[in-house]
Amino acid sequence: MTRFAEIDAGIVAAGLSPLGALRLEDGEISGVSTLALVGMVGRTNWPAFAASREYADGESHPLDRFSRRVVGALAERLGARALFPFAGPPYCPFQRWAQQAAGFSPSPLGLLVHREYGLWASFRGALAFGEPIDLPASPASARPCDGCAEKPCLSACPVGAFTGAGYNVEACTAHLRSVAGHGCRHDGCLARRACPIGQGQAYGPEQARFYMEAFVRSFGG
Numbered sequence: 001m002t003r004f005a006e007i008d009a010g011i012v013a014a015g016l017s018p019l020g021a022l023r024l025e026d027g028e029i030s031g032v033s034t035l036a037l038v039g040m041v042g043r044t045n046w047p048a049f050a051a052s053r054e055y056a057d058g059e060s061h062p063l064d065r066f067s068r069r070v071v072g073a074l075a076e077r078l079g080a081r082a083l084f085p086f087a088g089p090p091y092c093p094f095q096r097w098a099q100q101a102a103g104f105s106p107s108p109l110g111l112l113v114h115r116e117y118g119l120w121a122s123f124r125g126a127l128a129f130g131e132p133i134d135l136p137a138s139p140a141s142a143r144p145c146d147g148c149a150e151k152p153c154l155s156a157c158p159v160g161a162f163t164g165a166g167y168n169v170e171a172c173t174a175h176l177r178s179v180a181g182h183g184c185r186h187d188g189c190l191a192r193r194a195c196p197i198g199q200g201q202a203y204g205p206e207q208a209r210f211y212m213e214a215f216v217r218s219f220g221g
Contacts, residue, residue, distance in 0.1 A: 042201025
């Protein structure tokens with residue numbers, strides 16, 4: 001088994017998903033040559049988190065704590081350093097890394113879209129290796145939004161929070177706190193669900209409620 005295959009296998013065994021790897025420019029992060037991005041994909045990795053002690057203990061930030069524990073242990077096993085998108089400031093540039101690693105590109109919603117998983121992939125950490133690891137050749141990175149003429153994600157929001165000019169967070173969060181926003185808050189973002197890419201990975205009800213409640217709480221709701 002190659003070193004790269006060993007890393008991917010370790011990520012999967014930990015209940016998470018490999019989301020690409022890249023070589024860093026010299027000096028970007030001291031002592032780091034190769035990054036392997038680790039995340040959750042749609043419904044695939046939810047059971048591992050839902051069965052965790054962090055999910056059940058009632059304490060704050062359960063997903064971040066789960067990520068620190070699982071990715072941290074994985075990094076120790078593989079001889080890497082764990083980096084996290086929520087640790088900062090300063091924050092690591094996960095969105096830039098994701099686009100460099102191939103597979104991800106910007107969407108009209110401001111989220112990154114994956115050519116296979118659509119809007120249903122999120123980053124939980126990265127494994128930072130000091131040694132230069134041989135990586136497989138990346139296929140040409142498709143940008144699915146470029147060929148999407150209708151862009152249903154921009155018209156699906158009931159309060160028009162998403163436009164080509166940006167995201168109106170005030171309109172979105174006010175709707176989610178209202179009676180009219182009950183469906184979005186409990187079943188998930190309609191704009192995100194409207195994307196035709198990765199439909200089979202759309203969150204189930206429990207998962208959707210978890211993320212939407214966490215999102216509203218982050219804005220004081």
